[in-house]
Amino acid sequence: MATVTRVMHCPPERVLSVLADGWTYATWVVGTSRIRAVEPGWPAVGSRIDHSVGVWPALLDDDTTVLSWDPQRGIEVQARGWPVGEARIRIDVRPRPDGGSDVRMIEDAVRGPGTLVPRPVRTALLVPRNTETLHRLALLAEGGAR
Numbered sequence: 001m002a003t004v005t006r007v008m009h010c011p012p013e014r015v016l017s018v019l020a021d022g023w024t025y026a027t028w029v030v031g032t033s034r035i036r037a038v039e040p041g042w043p044a045v046g047s048r049i050d051h052s053v054g055v056w057p058a059l060l061d062d063d064t065t066v067l068s069w070d071p072q073r074g075i076e077v078q079a080r081g082w083p084v085g086e087a088r089i090r091i092d093v094r095p096r097p098d099g100g101s102d103v104r105m106i107e108d109a110v111r112g113p114g115t116l117v118p119r120p121v122r123t124a125l126l127v128p129r130n131t132e133t134l135h136r137l138a139l140l141a142e143g144g145a146r
Contacts, residue, residue, distance in 0.1 A: 001108040001119075002126035006134040008101040012072070012093045014141040015101050019075050019091060022049045025064070028136035030129045031081075033059055043069040053081055078110070085112020103137070105130050 008015055018024055022038035036050040043066050052059040062080040067088070069075050074092040081087070089107045096102055107126050109115045114122065 001106050002123045002130055003104065003106045004127055004130040004134055005102065005104045006131075006138060007096065008103055008138045008141055010101060010138075010142045011099055012095050012101045015093045015103055015137065016071060016074070018137060018140045019043065019093075020069075020071070022047075024140060025049050026051060028133060028140055030133045030136070036061065042066065043075055045069060082112065084109075085114035086110055087114065101141075103134060105134055 018028065020043050022042040023035055025038075026032040026035045031053050033052045033054060033056070036052060038049050039047040041047040042049065045066050045068060048063050048065045050061065050063045052061050054060050060082070062082060064077050064079040067076040067078055073094075074090065076088065076090040079087050079089060086109070087107050088110045089105065092104045092106075094102045094104075107130060108119075109117070109122055117125075
């Protein structure tokens with residue numbers, strides 16, 4: 001599993017509010033090009049975001065489904081990105097004594113051809129991507145805290 005952490009200089013509520021807004025997903029998730037639809041219940045368990053990955057005109061349409069949501073702790077989703085496969089992603093948000101947040105993102109392939117890639121190689125590919133993803137998430141959450 002690829003695990004990335006980041007200190008964010010805003011309260012957990014700001015980070016969680018970005019996670020709860022499905023329309024921001026393409027802004028902070030590296031590789032997502034656009035959002036086609038967000039189910040009205042997002043981020044309720046079972047709700048879905050329809051998104052596209054890639055660069056126009058080579059876009060692939062797929063979706064991400066919520067597996068668990070705790071409005072005080074974080075979210076777990078299963079993201080589809082076929083033909084590569086599917087990944088399970090968990091984002092945990094914890095308060096810091098200084099009023100900021102510790103954010104941890106854990107991701108791994110769970111279905112499809114991506115699972116055939118050796119775990120060390122998957123991790124080596126996912127860590128830089130997810131480092132940038134948390135950087136973008138921080139920009140949104142911290143910007144909203146000002």
